[in-house]
Amino acid sequence: MRILVTGGAGFIGSEYVRMLLGVPGGTAEGVPALEPTAVTVLDALTYSGNLANLDPVRDDPRLRFIHGDIRHPETVEEAVAGHDVIVHFAAESHVDRSITGAAPFVTTNVLGTQTLLDAALHHRVTRFVHVSTDEVYGSIDTGSWTEDWPLAPNSPYSASKAGSDLLALAYHRTHGLDVVVTRCSNNYGPYQYPEKLVPLFVTNLLDGHTVPLYGDGGNIRDWLHVHDHCRGIALVQQKGRAGEVYHIGGGTELTNSELTGRLLDACDAGWERVVPVPDRKGHDRRYSLDISKINSELGYAPSITLDAGLSDTVHWYRDNRAWWEPLKAAAR
Known part of the structure; x- marks a missing residue:
């Protein structure tokens, strides 16, 4: 099996590549081995793409890297040729950046996905896994989304992801392309670019700095370790039904204040290090995914508790300053 992973040098995509190639700590318990004969990573290496994320598998002869943009048809045609499966992670994904400038989100997330779908049709790809987000639903006060x-997306980022989801499903219904869509809750774990909440707070706290908390801190998110997310994607790649959507969640909902408290404890810091900041424009209040479908059909359940996952994540950032310090310095 030859697998093309778009965005495979990013946070979640690189975890999937490491899992596919079976590096220590990268194999997925409870998921039968996918045993790819080749894994190709297509990544534009924008600010959040990092070849260092692939260092653990750099010498694997099955790995090939293509530096290219999913918005460029010629690049995509060359990359897709000869592959059996596409697992599509590549996306612009930071809500705050989408608020200040939406164009890259629309062109990458919508037009880039359309370019990939056309190439998948042309080269008769046997499965297209489209990785998406719970943010496409907007906000929910009680209960959980099925x-x-x-x-009902509320940010330019989530609107662009909703558009790409609908395009992917339309290619299944119109052309018969074998498409499955996954939607996940908030991810955390090693190798996450330090603009997101968990790595931003952890690295700031490790350096003795303050951390910014939006609004009243009452926004609620479900937290999913990146390794559990990739386990769920692997199950969907193997056994998901074509044309279906599957939710992948972590099973632990916290307010941002509650999560901040756990990160402060993990970094031996106090609340005096927290600085309230004005709330994000259009900030969704609560996300919550119902994961009963993937559990009953494919046997998925989260395996990493939030306490264990956060502890491991803090230790990883503490031990890997050489990875994140240059990223934060470049962003200043």
Whole structure:
């Protein structure tokens, strides 16, 4: 099996590549080995793509890297040729950046996905896994979203992801392309670019700095370790039904204040290090995914508790300053 992973040098994509190639700590318990004969990573290496994320598998002869943009048809045609499966992670994904400039989100997330779908049709790819987000649903006060819930995105980022989801599913219904869509809750773990909440707070705290907390800190998110997320994607790649959507969640909902408290404890810091900041524009109040479908059909359940996952994540950032310090310095 030859697998093309778009965005495979990013946070979640690189975890999937490491898992596919079976590096220590990268194999997925409870998921039968996918045993790829070749894994190709297509990544534009924008600010959050990092070849260092692939260092653990750099010498694997099955790995090939293509530096290219999914918005460029010629690049995509060359990359897709000869592959059996596409697992599509590549996306612009930071809400704050989408608020200040939406164009890259629309062109990458919507037009880039359309370019990939056309190439998948042309080269008769046997499965297209489209990785998406719970943010496409908007906000929910009580209960949890099921996979057939209407989409109601509230940020330019989530609107662009909703558009790409609909395009992918339309290619299944119109052309018969074998497409499956996954939607996940908030990810955390090693190798996450330090603009996201968990790595931003951890690295700031490790350096003795303050951390910014939006609004009243009451926004609620479900937290999913990146390794559990990739386990769920692997199950969907193997056994998911074509044309279906599957939710992948972590099973632990916290307010941002509650999560901040856990990160402060993990970094031996106090609340005096927290600085309230004005709330994000259009900030969704609560996300919550119902994961009963992937559990009953494919046997998925999260395996890493939030306490264990956060502890391991803090230790990883403490031990890997050489990875994140240059990223933060470049962003200043």
